[in-house]
Amino acid sequence: MALRDFFLYSYLSENAYLKPLSLKRSQLMHKDDYGDVKIEPWFDEVERFAQDHSFDVNYYIKANTTSELRNRYVVYGAHLNFHYENDKFSTLYSDIDSVLDAFIEDENSTTTDDLSLITDPYEYERAIAEVISNLGAEARATQGSGDQGADVIATYADVNYIIQCKLYSKPVGNKAVQEVAAAKQFYExxxxxxxxxxSFTKSARMLAEKLDVLLLHHSQIEQIFGEGSTDSVTVNSNESCSYEAVMGALSSPETERLKKHTSEFLSIFEPTVSENMFVFDVGDCSSFVACFASHDDDVFRTYIDYLFKLTDGLSYDEKILFTLNDVESDTSRYAEHLGIRLFTDEKILDYLHELIAIHVNEE
Structure with missing residues (x-):
């Protein structure tokens, strides 16, 4: 790495730009249907970044070097100033691209953790293709209309995978399962x-089982394309305690009763309701509340994991779980660690009355 590249790398690292830039590059540089790499979108993006940050880069270089070093810096035998000139953004964005090569080599590019940072559905598709490629498969995002329901097509160990990607804030339903099943036939x-x-709705899970479609949270990709196989994947890696047990608890009289009372109390906030979940605003605070009752601690923990995956990356100020059963202290701490507050019995009423009081005062 050239000396100026070293300072550029340090600037990008200290300002936490390396990871989002590498992710953006992996998303914008992709293969088309003919296998050709499309680089123009990435060059447009990095040129914009270079224009926006050239002043800060030059300031950082000046602050971390001596004038003698800056004035005697030699690259490829030619005398150059250490600074990037305003009319030479192409030099800066070319150096940024070179610096990212070193970073990506160290970081192994996009990981499944990075996927939770994405908010654009098309970027999500490209990033999933990148993750799968990093695991040793050949993968490409179809990126266009006429894809027949396939967002990513991957080949791993002579096995062809047809993949539909869904960046959702709610459970994925039947339509995605139907479309990818049809795409599998189309692409053979x-x-x-x-x-x-x-997550996935109950009906989507039932249909997927019927149509032999795999349903994965993106954190499970490595179970397919890493050291695992399709036989090792469940709908949710933390649901080994039994999906049926969780669904049974969701439809239990206790959960239904809790949901009914919660709905009555929260009606003044006009919440968005989905099955046993409520989303609403109180002042500037956005809240997510779920109702679930189970006396089996393993089942209860499984549902906590489900809520975490469902709400991870979503901008709720509060994530709350109401339950009627006693909760073990370890489970309570586990939920708190995941950013989910647990309320039981009287504490539920206290919380609801507190919300109503805030609402009345605001009125």
Whole structure:
């Protein structure tokens, strides 16, 4: 790495730009249907970044070097000033691209953790293709209309995977399962799967089982394309305690009763309601509340994991779980660690009365 590149790398690292830039490059540089790498969108993006940050880069270089070093810096035998000139953004963005090569080599580019940072559905598709490629498969995002329901097509160990990607703030339903099953037939794939940042509805799970479609949270990708196989994947890696047990608890009389009372109390906030979940605003505070009752601690923990994956990356100020059963202290701490507050019995009423009091005062 050239000396000026070293200072550029340090600037990008200290300002936490390296990871988002590498992710953006992986998203914008992709292969088209003919296998050609499309680089123009990335060059446009990095040129814009260079224009926006050239002053700060030059200031950083000046602050961390001596005038003698800046004035005697030699690159490729030619005398150059250490600074990037305003009319030479192409030099800066070319150096940024070179610096990212070193960073990506160290970081192994996009990981499944990075996927939770994405908010654009098309970027999500490209990033999933990148993650799968990093795991040793050949993968490309279809990126266009006429894809017949396939967002990513991957080949791993001579097995073809047809993948639909869903960046959702709610559970994924039947339509995605139907579309990817049809795409599998169209592309003559071996496996069809839906990958999401969210979860799946009960009917989607039932249909997927019928149509032999794999349903994955994006954190499970490595179970397929890493050291695992399709046989090792469940709908949710933390649901080994039994999906049926969780669904049974969701439809239990206790959960239904809790949901009914919660709905009555929260009605003044006009919440958005989905099954046993409520989303509403109180003043400037956005809240997510779920109702769930189970006396089986393993089942209860599984549902906590589900809520975490469902709401991870979503901008709720409060994530709350109401329950009627006693909760073990370890489970309570576990939920708190995941950013989910647990309320039981009287504490539920106290919380609801507090919300109503805030609402009345604001009125």
């Amino acid at each position: 794939g071996d496996y069809a799967m839906v990958v999401t940042n969210s």
